[in-house]
Amino acid sequence: MLxxxxxxALFILLPVMRFILMSGVFLHQRDYRFGAIAALLPAIVAPxxxxxxx
Numbered sequence: 011m012l013x014x015x016x017x018x019a020l021f022i023l024l025p026v027m028r029f030i031l032m033s034g035v036f037l038h039q040r041d042y043r044f045g046a047i048a049a050l051l052p053a054i055v056a057p058x059x060x061x062x063x064x
Contacts, residue, residue, distance in 0.1 A: 022059065026052045
């Protein structure tokens with residue numbers, strides 16, 4: 011049961027981690043517009059995760 015829960019949590023966090031990584035890449039390349047968009051997406055996804063977990 012615990013392994014399934016951890017697996018599902020990791021599966022959910024993969025896209026969020028990708029957006030965090032891509033925002034860092036965009037900021038490193040000084041592409042601030044795409045960096046801001048990529049940083050904003052996890053902020054939009056996080057409340058959905060909190061509401062879904064409740």
